[in-house]
Every structure is written in C-alpha cells, then in structure tokens.
Amino acid sequence: MTDATRLAELRQKFGRVPEGPSDPKPGTVSPREAQPRFRGLESGHRACQGCGEALAARLVMECAGPDVIVANATGCLEVFTTAWPQSAWRVPWVHSLFENAAAVASGIEAAMKARGKNTKVLAFGGDGATYDIGFQSLSGMLERYHNVLYVCYDNEAYMNTGIQRSSSTPHAATTTTSPAGKERMGKRHLKKDLVSIIAAHHIPYAASASVAFPQDLQRKVRYAMGIEGPTFLVIHSPCPLGWKHDSRLTIDVARKAVECGLFPMVELERGSLSNVMPIRQVRPVTDYLELQGRFRHLFADDPRAEEERAHLQALADYNITTYGLTGGDPDNADTVGTAAVGRGGHPAGRLRP
Amino acid sequence: MREALEGSQAIARAVALCEPDVVAAYPITPQTHIVENLSELVAQGDLHTEFVSVESEFSAASVVLGAAATGARAYTATASQGTLLMAEVLFNIAGMRLPLVMTVANRAVSAPLSIWNDHADSMAVRDSGWIQLHATSNQEAVDTTIQAFRITQETELPVMVCMDGFILTHTMEPIDLPDRMAVRDWLPPMAFSRSLDPERPLSLGMLVSPDYFPEIRHSHHAAMQQALAVIEEVDTSFHSRFGRAAGGLLTVEGDPEAKVGILAMGSTVGTLRAGMAHYVEAGPARLITLRSFRPFPAEALREAVEGLDCLIVIDRAISPGLGGVLGTEVAAVLSQSARPPHILNHALGLGGRDIPETVYVDLLDAGRDPDAPRFSVFDADMTKLAPEDR
Numbered sequence: 032m033t034d035a036t037r038l039a040e041l042r043q044k045f046g047r048v049p050e051g052p053s054d055p056k057p058g059t060v061s062p063r064e065a066q067p068r069f070r071g072l073e074s075g076h077r078a079c080q081g082c083g084e085a086l087a088a089r090l091v092m093e094c095a096g097p098d099v100i101v102a103n104a105t106g107c108l109e110v111f112t113t114a115w116p117q118s119a120w121r122v123p124w125v126h127s128l129f130e131n132a133a134a135v136a137s138g139i140e141a142a143m144k145a146r147g148k149n150t151k152v153l154a155f156g157g158d159g160a161t162y163d164i165g166f167q168s169l170s171g172m173l174e175r176y177h178n179v180l181y182v183c184y185d186n187e188a189y190m191n192t193g194i195q196r197s198s199s200t201p202h203a204a205t206t207t208t209s210p211a212g213k214e215r216m217g218k219r220h221l222k223k224d225l226v227s228i229i230a231a232h233h234i235p236y237a238a239s240a241s242v243a244f245p246q247d248l249q250r251k252v253r254y255a256m257g258i259e260g261p262t263f264l265v266i267h268s269p270c271p272l273g274w275k276h277d278s279r280l281t282i283d284v285a286r287k288a289v290e291c292g293l294f295p296m297v298e299l300e301r302g303s304l305s306n307v308m309p310i311r312q313v314r315p316v317t318d319y320l321e322l323q324g325r326f327r328h329l330f331a332d333d334p335r336a337e338e339e340r341a342h343l344q345a346l347a348d349y350n351i352t353t354y355g356l357t358g359g360d361p362d363n364a365d366t367v368g369t370a371a372v373g374r375g376g377h378p379a380g381r382l383r384p
Numbered sequence: 385m386r387e388a389l390e391g392s393q394a395i396a397r398a399v400a401l402c403e404p405d406v407v408a409a410y411p412i413t414p415q416t417h418i419v420e421n422l423s424e425l426v427a428q429g430d431l432h433t434e435f436v437s438v439e440s441e442f443s444a445a446s447v448v449l450g451a452a453a454t455g456a457r458a459y460t461a462t463a464s465q466g467t468l469l470m471a472e473v474l475f476n477i478a479g480m481r482l483p484l485v486m487t488v489a490n491r492a493v494s495a496p497l498s499i500w501n502d503h504a505d506s507m508a509v510r511d512s513g514w515i516q517l518h519a520t521s522n523q524e525a526v527d528t529t530i531q532a533f534r535i536t537q538e539t540e541l542p543v544m545v546c547m548d549g550f551i552l553t554h555t556m557e558p559i560d561l562p563d564r565m566a567v568r569d570w571l572p573p574m575a576f577s578r579s580l581d582p583e584r585p586l587s588l589g590m591l592v593s594p595d596y597f598p599e600i601r602h603s604h605h606a607a608m609q610q611a612l613a614v615i616e617e618v619d620t621s622f623h624s625r626f627g628r629a630a631g632g633l634l635t636v637e638g639d640p641e642a643k644v645g646i647l648a649m650g651s652t653v654g655t656l657r658a659g660m661a662h663y664v665e666a667g668p669a670r671l672i673t674l675r676s677f678r679p680f681p682a683e684a685l686r687e688a689v690e691g692l693d694c695l696i697v698i699d700r701a702i703s704p705g706l707g708g709v710l711g712t713e714v715a716a717v718l719s720q721s722a723r724p725p726h727i728l729n730h731a732l733g734l735g736g737r738d739i740p741e742t743v744y745v746d747l748l749d750a751g752r753d754p755d756a757p758r759f760s761v762f763d764a765d766m767t768k769l770a771p772e773d774r
Contacts, residue, residue: 041582041583050655097593098582099582100454100580102450102581107508109591110591111588113587113589114590114591115589115590115591115592116590116596117591118584118587118590120515120587121585122582122585123580123581123582123584123585123586123587124585124587124588125450125453125587125588125589126587126590127446127449127450127473127476127480127578127589128446128472128473128476129443130442131443131446131449131473133451134442134443134447134450135447135448135449135453136450137436137438137443137446137447137450138406138408138447138448138449138450138451138452138453138458139450139451139453139454139580140438140450140457141405141434141436141447141450141451142405142406142408142450142451142454142455142456143454144404144434144458145405145433145456146405146454146519147746150582159492165567167439167440168439168440168442168443168446169443170438171438171440171443175436175437175438185557191762205445206693209467224774327476337765350724373434
C-alpha cells in the first residue's frame with residue numbers, strides 16, 4: 032500500500048472526515064466542515080480554559096497525523112488527555128515517565144525501522160521534561176539521529192505540579208519556588224537557550240513557534256514531518272493558571288511575547304540560522320509583562336522592579352539584535368503578515384476587499 | 385555441537401538466535417562483554433537488529449520499552465549501578481506489562497565501590513514486577529535466555545535473566561548452542577496484544593485514579609502467579625525439543641533422606657554441589673536450587689523442604705537492619721507449612737568474596753550448632769573490624 036493510500040484510509044477511519052460527497056452550498060457547511068482536519072487530539076479532555084498547551088498539541092496533530100505514534104512525557108498534556116478509562120487521542124500514544132519521552136521515541140523509531148515501517152514518531156514534553164529532567168535522553172536521541180519530531184510545549188514552569196520554576200522559566204518571573212519578596216525579585220537565573228543547544232547537535236531542523244501564530248506553527252510541523260531525521264520544535268504555550276493572566280488572553284499574551292522579542296521565532300537547519308519571523312512593530316517588554324500576574328512585582332514602586340524591567344528589556348533587545356528580528360517593509364512572513372495571510376488577508380495587514 | 389565460549393559471548397549468541405528487532409544497551413562491568421559481542425555480531429552481519437547504543441542505562445531501558453510497546457522483540461542487559469539507574473523504568477515496563485528480556489550480570493552495588501559479584505542489584509528491583517530467573521551455569525543462562533523470550537511473549541510480563549557477574553559472565557565453558565532453525569521453529573514469531581499501531585490506536589501508560597489502581601495491581605500479581613505454570617511448561621517444552629531442562633521453578637538434589645537442606649540461587653549452587661561431592665564425611669544434605677525468584681514458587685518450595693529439620697538459606701544480598709533477602713522470604717513462605725524446618729540464613733560472597741567448596745562443611749557445622757545465629761554474614765572476618773563494629 033502506498034503511503035498516500037494508507038494515509039487516506041487512516042484519515043477515513045479515524046479522522047472524522049464527513050461521509051459522502053460534500054455539497055458545499057454556501058451557508059450550509061461551516062468553513063471548518065468544508066475543510067476537515069485530522070483530529071488527532073479530540074475535544075472533551077480536561078485541560079484548563081485557555082490552555083496554550085492543549086491548543087498547541089491540537090495544531091501539531093492536525094498536520095502530523097494520522098500515521099504517527101506519540102511518546103508523551105509526564106506532564107499536564109499527559110494527565111489531562113488520558114485519565115483512564117478515557118483518552119482524547121486518536122493516534123497510538125504512550126506515556127512512560129517524566130524524563131524518557133525521547134528515549135522511548137527512539138525505541139519506537141528503532142522498532143519501526145527494524146520492521147520497515149514509515150510511521151513517523153513524535154515525542155511530546157513540557158519544558159520541565161525537555162529543558163530539565165529529560166534533557167539527557169533528548170540529547171542522546173538527537174545525537175543518534177533517530178527519525179523523530181520532538182515537540183516541547185513550553186509554558187515556562189512545572190505547571191502540572193503547581194507552578195514551580197524550571198530552567199525555562201524567564202528571569203524575574205515568580206513561581207511557587209521562585210517567589211518575590213523582600214530578598215528576591217522572582218527567578219534569579221536566565222531562561223535556558225534551548226534552541227541553540229539543540230541546534231548545536233547539527234540536526235536537520237530546530238525551530239521555535241507560538242500558539243499565537245498557528246499558520247506558522249503548522250508550516251513548521253509540516254516541514255519537520257517531511258525530514259528523515261531528528262527535528263525539534265519548541266512551542267511557546269501560555270498557561271493562564273501559572274502565568275496568572277485571564278484565560279481569554281492566551282493568544283494575546285503569546286503574540287506579545289513574540290512581538291517584544293522575548294520569545295524569538297527562529298528556524299535553524301544543521302545548526303545555522305535559516306529563517307526568522309520579523310517583528311513588524313517591536314513592542315516594549317512591559318506590554319507583555321503587564322498582562323501577567325507572574326510579573327506583577329515588576330510594576331511595584333520599587334527601584335529593583337525598574338532594574339528588572341530594564342534587564343528583561345535588555346534580554347529582548349539582545350534577541351532582536353542577535354537574530355535580526357526587526358522587520359523592514361511589510362512582509363507576509365512577519366508578525367502581522369503571517370497571521371493575515373493565514374486568514375486569507377493581505378500581507379500589509381489589510382483584508383482584501 | 386559444544387563450543388568453548390565465554391559466558392557473555394554465549395549469551396550474545398543465544399540472544400542472536402532469538403532474532404530480536406531492537407537491542408539497546410549501555411556498557412557496565414561485568415555486562416560489557418555481552419553488548420560487545422552483540423555489537424560484533426551486528427557488525428559481521430550475523431545479527432540483523434536495530435542496535436541502539438544509548439547514553440545511559442536509563443535510556444537503554446526506555447528504548448526497549450518503546451520498542452516493546454510496538455510489538456517488537458527487544459533485549460537489553462545491565463548490572464549493578466546500571467540496574468539501579470534503570471529502576472524507575474523497570475517498574476514502568478512491568479506495570480505496563482510489556483514483553484521484554486534483560487540479562488543482569490549480577491554485581492554488588494556501591495558504596496563501597498565493588499565491581500564483583502553479589503545479588504544486591506537484582507534484589508533492589510525485586511518488587512518491580514519483573515519475572516526473575518537465576519542461572520547456576522552458563523549453559524543454564526543460555527537456555528534460560530532463549531526460554532525467556534518465549535515466557536515473556538506468553539505472559540506479557542518482562543523477564544530478567546540473572547547470572548553471576550564474572551563467575552559466569554567471564555568464565556569459559558563448553559556450551560551447546562541450539563541450532564538457529566530449531567530455535568526459530570520453537571520460538572513463535574513475536575506478537576503483543578496491545579501494540580502501538582496507527583491502524584488500531586491505543587493509549588498506553590495512562591493516569592489511573594484510586595478507582596482502578598488496586599485492581600490493576602491485583603491483576604499484575606495474579607499474572608505473576610499464573611506465570612509459574614508458564615515457566616515450568618516452557619522449560620518442559622524446551623527439554624523435549626532440545627534435550628535438556630534449565631531448572632524449572634526450582635530443583636532438588638542430594639540425599640532425599642537428609643534432614644538438613646541448603647537453598648541457594650545462581651553459581652553458588654555449583655560450588656555447593658562440588659563441596660557435597662568432595663566432603664562426603666560432612667554429612668548428607670538436600671540441595672535446593674531456586675531458579676524462579678519472581679514469581680516465588682511457594683507451593684513448590686513447601687514440597688521441596690518436606691521432611692527437613694533444618695534449612696540453610698544462602699543469600700548473596702542483605703537488607704541491612706533485617707538480614708538476608710532470600711532467607712527472609714523463604715521463612716515467610718514456609719511459616720505457612722504444617723511443620724516448617726528451622727531456618728538459618730547466611731549471606732555469602734558479598735562483593736565477590738570467594739566462596740570455597742569447603743563452605744559446604746562450614747555451613748553444615750553451623751547448622752548443627754544450637755547457638756548459631758539465625759542470620760549472619762557468614763564469611764565476614766570479625767578480626768578486620770573494630771570491636772564496636774562487630
């Protein structure tokens with residue numbers, strides 16, 4: 032069976048594709064039904080309202096599935112999708128431990144190879160599982176060149192255990208283990224530059240993405256899926272509970288993280304920067320920080336607060352300079368154009384007449 | 385045909401006969417020669433497998449976990465610290481009831497650092513839910529390895545084959561390796577009922593609330609108990625196909641009229657057997673070899689000790705503050721017998737201390753001594769210790 036036929040069959044079987052010939056009379060079929068997507072991760076799971084990670088995982092699955100096997104690290108995604116006897120996954124899915132998703136994925140991939148199958152293997156982990164406890168097994172997987180797409184859903188702290196700092200938590204953010212007080216202004220250390228470390232393995236493709244830019248995110252997933260070899264995607268995924276922002280602001284918060292330069296959107300191939308998402312109009316970091324309770328102490332009447340805000344601004348400026356993020360002319364791949372083009376709009380940001 | 389093979393080399397060849405799809409391992413003394421030999425077989429084209437050279441034992445166990453979850457035949461090997469680094473994954477593999485085979489080249493656990501043999505490593509993971517089989521010789525280790533692939537497939541429980549580090553792994557002996565075609569014929573093609581497959585998506589390793597957890601643990605326990613019969617059947621089937629058995633659940637030898645019994649696991653049995661043959665004047669004994677440590681063959685053991693006044697249990701590991709691990713378990717199981725023997729428990733050969741044949745005489749002497757302690761580190765020389773440490 033060819034891959035295309037097999038894929039079509041699997042889509043038909045599991046993908047909720049409408050049955051029978053579609054008759055898209057205007058107004059009778061919603062745009063969603065007219066353009067059915069593979070639902071690898073079903074609705075009805077137990078994620079919090081406004082969960083960035085759930086959205087990111089759904090977006091990834093839409094363009095990765097259905098001929099995949101997922102190895103999921105311990106974390107929110109695992110817990111809210113698979114409370115026995117219910118599962119939200121329409122693809123084969125396995126959770127083993129916190130720190131071994133990359134190694135489990137390596138084993139699945141080795142078994143696929145041994146049996147001559149083309150099924151793509153995905154590994155999912157949060158920032159705790161990826162930046163910290165599972166870092167070694169991830170490095171091993173990349174070095175051994177397994178054909179696995181590793182996706183890190185980065186919500187910048189251990190959210191599943193109740194918001195503790197990880198090495199991905201941004202500088203100055205408060206968590207339950209990096210609280211602000213008389214002696215401390217939140218986390219004292221920098222967010223680990225994981226993408227650079229991953230890229231240093233000289234793997235074919237490593238990129239960052241954000242739930243605020245779903246078209247860009249899905250383009251990156253599709254690109255990675257087409258590569259035979261290890262690929263890595265880190266997706267900035269706000270956690271309303273942990274970041275202490277309103278649930279309805281998830282996309283807004285995520286967009287502002289990119290627009291201020293604190294979360295650079297980059298693509299690296301074989302260790303070299305191959306693409307960035309230019310920022311049409313750079314915002315000050317305070318536009319991003321002020322939406323979130325985890326940075327509330329940075330707006331107190333305190334000289335240290337001003338100092339930390341300046342520090343975060345300097346980190347954003349550094350990213351903008353290092354990756355060349357300042358946009359020139361309106362561009363259909365910049366922070367405004369990407370979203371507009373994805374919606375069928377014009378790169379300049381105006382909708383077509 | 386018998387060939388002179390080092391234990392590790394023989395194990396590698398036995399694994400190759402079972403044609404695993406995936407092998408993952410990390411080197412650790414005294415397991416290293418097994419993975420070296422497997423790598424060599426792969427390099428020479430004599431073994432077609434995905435050999436994954438991982439960055440830790442933790443990943444070795446995780447890689448074979450992933451492979452097994454897809455229904456692939458998978459194998460790994462480790463020892464000592466490696467077993468402990470794997471510990472979290474080993475519990476996970478067993479809890480998910482994945483079919484896997486692993487060799488443990490038994491070695492002491494640090495500190496103090498010791499590369500030599502005892503059973504502290506496999507004992508540390510005895511509650512992980514793996515089947516644990518102990519080999520007394522290299523031939524038994526080879527045969528048990530081949531059997532393990534069939535046991536794991538039939539029970540869907542992982543199987544650990546324990547063989548004493550150095551004493552077996554690094555010893556050259558004449559070994560009869562079965563014929564490749566005969567093994568292929570005897571060992572059915574790999575099949576796993578809950579494999580990861582896009583054609584039939586399943587979720588494995590889910591979050592389980594208190595509403596279901598005790599039932600899952602109970603079913604694991606029940607599956608282990610049912611595995612007792614499978615271990616025996618597979619050994620019987622192996623015997624009828626290849627002409628020799630590898631020790632069933634346990635074996636009994638020596639004088640059936642003897643009132644004293646000695647129970648041991650692993651290569652110590654060979655030493656005791658030789659001691660019994662050489663030192664007839666020490667008196668008769670019944671020698672019980674426990675092959676299946678998990679599942680524990682309680683019923684078979686109660687039958688094996690019938691008529692004994694005294695049972696000396698040899699431990700190669702201790703639980704500090706309690707005593708011997710095996711001895712404590714044997715005492716617990718036999719406490720339900722109508723007339724249990726008096727049980728003495730001695731730890732021997734910890735950290736590779738040589739066990740001489742004369743130990744047979746010394747053990748029987750201690751058995752006759754009414755003042756002998758119920759537990760001791762039998763070969764510890766108290767003169768090497770400060771008085772307050774004795």
